[in-house]
Amino acid sequence: NAGVTQTPKFQVLKTGQSMTLQCAQDMNHNSMYWYRQDPGMGLRLIYYSASEGTTDKGEVPNGYNVSRLNKREFSLRLESAAPSQTSVYFCASKRTGGSNQPQHFGDGTRLSIL
Amino acid sequence: QKEVEQNSGPLSVPEGAIASLNCTYSDRGSQSFFWYRQYSGKSPELIMFIYSNGDKEDGRFTAQLNKASQYVSLLIRDSQPSDSATYLCAVNIGTDKLIFGTGTRLQVFP
Numbered sequence: 001n002a003g004v005t006q007t008p009k010f011q012v013l014k015t016g017q018s019m020t021l022q023c024a025q026d027m028n029h030n031s032m033y034w035y036r037q038d039p040g041m042g043l044r045l046i047y048y049s050a051s052e053g054t055t056d057k058g059e060v061p062n063g064y065n066v067s068r069l070n071k072r073e074f075s076l077r078l079e080s081a082a083p084s085q086t087s088v089y090f091c092a093s094k095r096t097g098g099s100n101q102p103q104h105f106g107d108g109t110r111l112s113i114l
Numbered sequence: 115q116k117e118v119e120q121n122s123g124p125l126s127v128p129e130g131a132i133a134s135l136n137c138t139y140s141d142r143g144s145q146s147f148f149w150y151r152q153y154s155g156k157s158p159e160l161i162m163f164i165y166s167n168g169d170k171e172d173g174r175f176t177a178q179l180n181k182a183s184q185y186v187s188l189l190i191r192d193s194q195p196s197d198s199a200t201y202l203c204a205v206n207i208g209t210d211k212l213i214f215g216t217g218t219r220l221q222v223f224p
Binding site: 031040041042043044045048050058090094098099100102103104105106107108 | 122144145146148156157158159160163165202204206208209210211212213214215216217
C-alpha cells in the first residue's frame with residue numbers, strides 16, 4: 001500500500017547544479033501536486049497537474065519545471081539550483097471528483113542547496 | 115489574495131483536556147475544508163474534512179464549520195501527548211487546488 005512515493009528522500013546540491021525530484025502514485029489519482037514547505041511559510045504550491053497531459057503554475061513556480069510523464073508520475077526539475085530553493089518538497093495526489101476530494105502526501109524530499 | 119489564517123501557537127494543553135484549533139479563510143466561494151496533522155519531520159496526514167455548516171465528529175476529533183463567519187475549527191477531546199503536532203488547515207480554491215494555513219503547533223503535556 002505505497003500511496004505517494006517520492007525519491008530521493010534527501011539531497012544536497014551545489015549552487016547551479018540541476019536535479020529532478022521524482023513522484024509516483026499508485027492510487028489511480030488524476031491530479032498531482034508539488035509543494036515546498038519552509039519554516040513559517042506553510043505549504044506553498046509550485047506546480048500542479050489536474051489531469052494527465054496538463055500542468056499549471058502554482059503560487060511559486062519560478063526556478064522550477066515539471067513533467068507529467070503519465071498518470072502515475074509527476075516530476076519536478078530544478079535547472080540551476082539556488083540556495084533559496086533549500087526546502088522540503090512534498091508531492092501530493094488527489095482523485096477526480098471536485099473540490100471535496102482530499103490530497104494525499106508523499107514523505108517528502110529534503111533538499112539543501114549549498 | 116486568497117488567504118487562510120491560523121494562530122501559529124504553540125497551544126499548550128494538559129493531557130485529557132480539549133484542544134481547540136481555529137482557522138479563518140478569505141474566499142467566500144470555498145466549499146471544502148480539511149485538517150491535516152503534521153508531526154515534526156513528517157508529511158501532512160489528513161485527519162478530518164468538512165463541507166457543510168455545523169459539526170462533524172470522528173472519534174476524539176470534531177470539525178466545526180461556519181461559512182457565514184468564514185471560520186473552521188478542530189476540537190480534540192481527551193488530548194494525548196501523541197496529539198502533539200502541527201495542525202494545518204486547508205481550504206479549496208476552485209476544483210483542483212488547496213491553500214494551506216501556516217499551521218498551529220499543539221503541545222499536550224502530561
